Amino acid sequence: MARFHLEQHQDSVHVETVFNAERLQELCQSWQTLDFIAVDTEFDRTNTYFHRLALIQIYDGEEVYLIDPLAFDDISALTDIFKTTSVVKAFHSCSEDLEALYHQYGFELNQVFDTQIAASLDGIGLSVGYGSIVEHFLSLVLDKEHTKTDWLQRPLSQEQKVYAAQDVQYLLPVYYRLRDSLLEKGLFECVIEDVNSIFSAIIQADDYSEAYLKVKGAFRLNQFQLNRLQKLAQWRETLARDNNIPKTFVFRDHHLIEVCQKEKTTISDLLSMGCNRGSIRKYGAELIRQIELADQVSKTEWPEPLQPFHKIPQSKKMFSALKAEVENVSQEHNIPAEALCNRRLIEYYIKMTLGYKGRPNRFWNSWRQSLLEQPFKQAMQEFL
Numbered sequence: 001m002a003r004f005h006l007e008q009h010q011d012s013v014h015v016e017t018v019f020n021a022e023r024l025q026e027l028c029q030s031w032q033t034l035d036f037i038a039v040d041t042e043f044d045r046t047n048t049y050f051h052r053l054a055l056i057q058i059y060d061g062e063e064v065y066l067i068d069p070l071a072f073d074d075i076s077a078l079t080d081i082f083k084t085t086s087v088v089k090a091f092h093s094c095s096e097d098l099e100a101l102y103h104q105y106g107f108e109l110n111q112v113f114d115t116q117i118a119a120s121l122d123g124i125g126l127s128v129g130y131g132s133i134v135e136h137f138l139s140l141v142l143d144k145e146h147t148k149t150d151w152l153q154r155p156l157s158q159e160q161k162v163y164a165a166q167d168v169q170y171l172l173p174v175y176y177r178l179r180d181s182l183l184e185k186g187l188f189e190c191v192i193e194d195v196n197s198i199f200s201a202i203i204q205a206d207d208y209s210e211a212y213l214k215v216k217g218a219f220r221l222n223q224f225q226l227n228r229l230q231k232l233a234q235w236r237e238t239l240a241r242d243n244n245i246p247k248t249f250v251f252r253d254h255h256l257i258e259v260c261q262k263e264k265t266t267i268s269d270l271l272s273m274g275c276n277r278g279s280i281r282k283y284g285a286e287l288i289r290q291i292e293l294a295d296q297v298s299k300t301e302w303p304e305p306l307q308p309f310h311k312i313p314q315s316k317k318m319f320s321a322l323k324a325e326v327e328n329v330s331q332e333h334n335i336p337a338e339a340l341c342n343r344r345l346i347e348y349y350i351k352m353t354l355g356y357k358g359r360p361n362r363f364w365n366s367w368r369q370s371l372l373e374q375p376f377k378q379a380m381q382e383f384l
């Protein structure tokens with residue numbers, strides 16, 4: 001099969017919808033000979049805990065393929081192409097795609113190049129949308145957002161198919177540019193590693209004992225209350241997963257925080273707090289029982305208190321010291337400072353070094369450590 005070249009990129013490509021496993025098998029074999037393909041997915045998650053995959057689009061440089069997982073169950077032919085490290089898979093803003101592919105089909109993805117991460121390392125901007133990046137590189141203005149459309153409906157409209165195809169059609173030329181630029185700067189592998197870090201976090205997300213760290217406002221609680229929150233967050237996550245509903249359909253974050261702070265909670269309290277009536281009917285009694293169970297846990301097993309960053313002694317000074325190191329490394333290696341190490345990652349490093357509990361940060365990975373660990377350690381010396 002002919003390899004993709006930027007000069008040959010055409011605005012009109014043939015689009016084929018793939019309806020059966022045999023055809024998919026054939027295509028996957030041909031893709032194995034390529035260096036890279038562009039991939040995108042469409043999914044629905046409005047009323048579910050897990051994504052429901054509605055479409056997988058692949059562009060191999062010649063044709064766009066719309067693989068319809070609703071038309072045939074067995075899309076396992078994709079396993080090898082996703083897993084192989086010899087074919088780069090270009091995605092844009094891949095984390096939800098990877099989550100959908102992993103949770104619904106168990107696909108493991110290697111050698112994924114995310115053009116949004118790449119754009120940030122290349123100095124184009126942070127969290128750049130697909131439309132903007134296409135405009136940046138190809139001076140082409142795409143139709144506006146289409147995320148509101150119902151991707152699970154069949155048949156898909158002509159318009160939906162065009163959108164879906166465009167999401168990969170221009171991704172390949174964008175990948176081409178970013179790859180070349182980042183190879184020259186020696187940053188290509190950093191993109192691959194960042195995606196690996198994202199994927200590992202997806203695989204490890206089943207440890208719900210840490211779910212309380214993601215509840216908004218958790219740092220406001222004392223240890224007794226935090227112990228309740230840990231149990232409630234774990235319970236909510238499991239319940240949502242087992243019923244495949246969003247966790248907001250069980251109880252919202254601020255309601256969990258409120259019941260943790262109350263001495264005692266009754267069903268009528270839940271009503272006056274404004275919790276959803278359906279949630280109260282279905283899960284209210286169990287919520288109250290979970291609080292009672294949590295309160296029986298002995299003090300020694302309570303989670304450590306959470307310290308908001310700004311309340312850590314000398315946090316401002318430490319932050320400035322590390323920020324200065326980030327600036328140095330950023331200039332020396334020609335990597336935008338924000339992409340190298342943002343505020344959240346600096347705060348994570350400081351908390352980790354001082355032994356405070358906090359949300360894990362998957363981006364403290366080996367390429368960042370190799371650039372920043374030494375200077376950070378040195379800068380922290382005067383505060384320890």
Ligand SMILES: [Zn+2]
Pocket residue numbers: 040041042164167
């Ligand atoms: Zn898309």
